[in-house]
Amino acid sequence: MASPCEVHLGPVDERTAADLVALVAGEAWRIEAKFSRYRDDGVVAEINSAAGVPVRVDEETARLLDYAAELFELSGGKFDITSGGLRRVWRFDGSDRVPGADEVRGVLRYVGWSRVRWQRPVITLEPGMEVDFGGIGKEYAVDRAAALVAAVTPWCLINFGGDLRASGPDPAGRPWHVGIEAVDRPDAANRIVRLSRGALATSGDTRRFLVKDGRRYGHILDPTTGWPVRDPPRSVTVAADTCTQAGMLATLAMLYGRDAEVFLTAQGVRHWCAR
Amino acid sequence: MQLKTSTSVAPPGGRELGTALATATCALLGTSAPASAIAQDIGQWRVDAGGLYYSEQHRVSDYSVNVLARTQPFEDRLLSFSLSFDTLSGSSPNGAAPSAAPQAFPRPITLTSTSGGTVATGGGNFTVPAGALPLDNSFKDTRYAGSADWQRPMGRLGLVSFGGSLSTEHDYDHLGVDAHVAHDFNSRNTTLSAGVEWSDDSVTPIGGSPIPFTALSLNAASIGGSRAKHVSDALLGVTQVFTQHTIVQLNYSVSRSDGYLTDPYKVLSVVDPVTGSLTPGSARGIGLYLYEQRPDSRDKKSLFGLLKHDFGGNVLDSSLRLMTDDWGVRSQTLDMHFKWNLKTDNFLEPHVRFYKQTAADFYHTVLFAGAPLPGYATADERLAKFNALTVGLKYGAKTTAGQFAARIDLYHQMAKPSPDALVGSLRGLDLTPDLKAIVGEISYRFGR
């Protein structure tokens, strides 16, 4: 998951607590092993190395692909799990190596969900394309882990690196207090949210960028153009019923760039944007 | 950099995405629609506002409005402001003792120059029946006060705060600054704290400050202008967590006041040492009353201990304060509150406070004619020997925006006159009638 993961439990005995933590950790590692693009033994590696050959996937992967397809349509192409290909020309290392227009046009040939043949349960990618569940994976894992714990104890908060879900407040009805980190002062919250139930997810842009000729290029790339989104907020936090929804809304908000707040307001969700 | 948040109603079209997203998510997770999220933004401000009604039986009344606002610009910074506005009216004892005969008190004439010319106030007498405590009913005042405090971390385990305060009323101005530091030890179970405060106050008595031990009269000589008073305080404290339910604090503080500490409006009656009747003053029908004088410095030391214990959600808050000063006053205060939670959102909090103090060395209920004048003397009942009891009840209830509370406290102060004052006709009188007061407050807290 590439971030610190925590489980907060209500009053349970030590044995149950240990079992629940093992359950959550197990689910997190399972999802990571299966869907991480950095692993060469998971589903993603299998799909990405097929080079044009159709790949049959299991039920869980099929559901994720259905979800990705639905989101591609709903977002007008802004959310695209094949956008990882853009990484070939965009490397956000703080330098001034911004790709030229030709390079970007070139790499766009390998990007675009509309080029993917997805006929459940078979997926076929054109050679040179890749899929990446990075935009959904962590939030999905939080929801899955929360469901497993909820079957055992009602009072629980699962937090994977800032994407979190509370299944309910403590037995006395006191909500969880979640701090939203101030953008320019890590580890200090400047906003506190009282979460009784539901999820929070954050999309942020603070540390990866390029600067050339005085212009800053953030690392959120618009897959429809191949270029960074104009004017994204530096951080978006969204509250929703599930972590997957919260994460998706936060990601979409970032992709809307300067219209992030307008988009989120139109959705009617509680959100906090920092610019 | 701005933080924006909003939850306005969606325009047409926007909602479709949300619904479709929710449906798609259910399909992904293989669950039916989850219970909807409850996420409440805790505003950055917390404001406590209270309206107070204070009324003493037969004496002074005070209405005040108080506001305390706190904000955390960041998680580890705290900024607080307070503002208060008081209006006081009614009668206050002027220091003279009851007498077996009726008494009359002149109101000194004071000339104040204003933009429209010179204005004379005062003049005439006010009379007090036999046996009654003389009260001066020209006591009206309005006070404005404010303070601010800024707190920030100091290292990983400490914090430091700086504050200032000021207040003004028609004859008194105050300016103060304070600084505190605190440091946590022992996994934050022990906290050591220290603080200092300096105040620069100035008294501008109406009619000028009277010359001590001169007689109260229509045209008493006085010193015009302001008189200064400086106060320095220092405090050392330790707070210790004992159990998950118990926390204790112990503080030792010292305070030094310098300057004009006398009450410019108070006098002492001069009576015959045998009969107890009032010595005639200079004007016909008026007794002899001399203006008081207190020392020009005061050193106080206090030891304060607090214990808070949680009994399954209910809280006992009890404190004891021992004070001694170089005016001869020693006091003990025992203050207890018990917060009893009725349901999750309501509470009742009974309150009892016991207070006891000895008289100041120079407290005299009356002075005696023919005796040499003491260096310092006051008949102010605040420096007399007395016991005081407060009983009160507070009720609070949570609301959607915060918390509402209402409380009543009944205060009863029972003073004793100086033992040597009970001579002649004074023996049959209540020289230090009890003070009874009611405190009523309604308050509201907004924010977390």
Next chain:
Amino acid sequence: MWKLRLCVLAVVFAASAGCANVGVKPWQRGVLARDDMQIVADPLDSAIDEHVYFSKEASSGGQGFGGGGCGCN
């Protein structure tokens, strides 16, 4: 009298220094974090009470200070 007090204070501070094992673990601070378990649970009421008693009695403070003087004592 003040010598006795100084001794009491010294004992207490020494005792609290020896209190290195007394206390709770960070995850046991749920109750202590409640508003009503703070050392000053209601600063507004405390300030109001302090002002009322300061104007009627010879003692003041003890727990803290700051907030201003007045011409009432």
